[in-house]
Amino acid sequence: MTKIAFLGLGAMGQRMAARLLSAGHDLTVWNRSPDVAAALVSHGAKLAIDPADAVKDAEIVFSMVRDDAASSDVWLSPESGALNALPEGAIAVECSTVSHGHIKQLSDAFDAAGRKLVDAPLAGSRPQAEQGQLIFLVGGETSNVEALGPLFSIMGSAVHHVGGTGAGSIxxxxxxxxxxxxxxxxxxxxxxxxxxxxxxxxxxxxxxxxxxxxxxxxxxxxxxxxxxxxxxxxxxxxxxxxxxxxxxxxxxxxxxxxxxxxxxxxxxxxxxxxxxxxxxxxxxxxx
Structure with missing residues (x-):
């Protein structure tokens, strides 16, 4: 059982998080509108009050939000951002479709904090997310990508490691x-x-x-x-x-x-x- 935090429960995030929960992992979730998490909480997920609270005990953290601004707020907000609370050794995974420039900024912030970041956007939509048939397009250090393999396999059918951090976004x-x-x-x-x-x-x-x-x-x-x-x-x-x-x-x-x-x-x-x-x-x- 892995301690996982999932940040962002939109149409895709809800479905991805549900698969991780169904696989028996210890899941903490956060969403800007907390009511969206009700179904996951009813099945055993814990609801955090903000991203920092969600990740404080996590081994792996997934983010699935709308855009650069939302991603920046989730990770880097001085008041509630996940990066400041991320435990040493944990792996952060940005699955959102964001700009390459944004991933570079995140990567710099994670490097400065001595924390691990993988960018893993995905191909597929709601049916694929429900069925665990997503295709992950991953950028990051090989050891981190390999550590994430069992979780990617729960949510997806293929993982393409396309280069270092930022390559996935491209x-x-x-x-x-x-x-x-x-x-x-x-x-x-x-x-x-x-x-x-x-x-x-x-x-x-x-x-x-x-x-x-x-x-x-x-x-x-x-x-x-x-x-x-x-x-x-x-x-x-x-x-x-x-x-x-x-x-x-x-x-x-x-x-x-x-x-x-x-x-x-x-x-x-x-x-x-x-x-x-x-x-x-x-x-x-x-x-």
């Missing part, structure tokens, strides 16, 4: 960028087919049978036509992640013109009231 943004670009162009091409007057379903079936159509796009095209927009990866977060790509690209001195153009599509979808819809809801701009 690969995660690459994954989300590739996914977002594909679905944005798929949506506009469905609109193109509709405008031409051809059978959109037939055209989609034909494209899906070709090697140029990825499995993800094939599934998304079907959802777009069926109006399947229940939020798993909401457009609001898609646009946020493209913003992180732009932020990191500027810092690194490189250019991402296609990503920038794609971000504007999702921004338009937000403006038209689709922010809470799944990424497939971008099709509503065209269909």
């Amino acid at each position: 690969v995660k943004l690459m994954v989300n960028g590739l996914f977002g670009v594909q679905l944005a162009v798929a949506a506009e091409l469905l609109g193109f087919a509709k405008a031409s007057g051809i059978d959109v379903a037939g055209a989609s079936e034909a494209i899906g049978a070709t090697p140029v159509c990825s499995p993800a796009v094939k599934l998304a095209i079907g959802a777009m036509q069926a109006g399947g927009f229940a939020p798993m990866f909401p457009i609001d977060l898609v646009e946020k992640d493209f913003g992180l790509l732009a932020q990191d690209a500027e810092t690194l001195g490189t250019s991402l013109p296609l990503s920038a153009a794609t971000r504007s599509v999702y921004a338009k979808a937000k403006e038209q009231g689709f922010a809470g819809d799944n990424i497939t809801g971008v099709a509503q701009l065209y269909l």
Whole structure:
């Protein structure tokens, strides 16, 4: 049994924490809105009053929050941040989708405090989190990553150790960028087919049978036509992640013109009231 703290109980965090609890680990949880933790507490988790309280006895600490600002507050707040209370030898794991620049700042703070940090963002959504089928994209020292292996295996089906601390954040943004670009162009091409007057379903079936159509796009095209927009990866977060790509690209001195153009599509979808819809809801701009 490992003493684990889990910080952030949003749609993904709740499901990840539930799997750790079900596996028999000693779990302490914290969330900005404590009511969200009720189900976990009813099954044996302990509820902390703030991140510092949550981690004071922990061996492993996972964070799963919305963005750079939330992550910074969770770890680095002078009053309640987890870093100040993190025991020596504990491993902190940032699973949130945040900027590479932010992870570098966290890493510097952890190094200065003599504490261990791994960045382990993930690929997958709510169904994968519930089923333990997430894919972890991990940056950190090999010994720390290996120590986390048994816990990753409870929540996920694969772990890719892609480099030192910060590498996970880069690969995660690459994954989300590739996914977002594909679905944005798929949506506009469905609109193109509709405008031409051809059978959109037939055209989609034909494209899906070709090697140029990825499995993800094939599934998304079907959802777009069926109006399947229940939020798993909401457009609001898609646009946020493209913003992180732009932020990191500027810092690194490189250019991402296609990503920038794609971000504007999702921004338009937000403006038209689709922010809470799944990424497939971008099709509503065209269909």
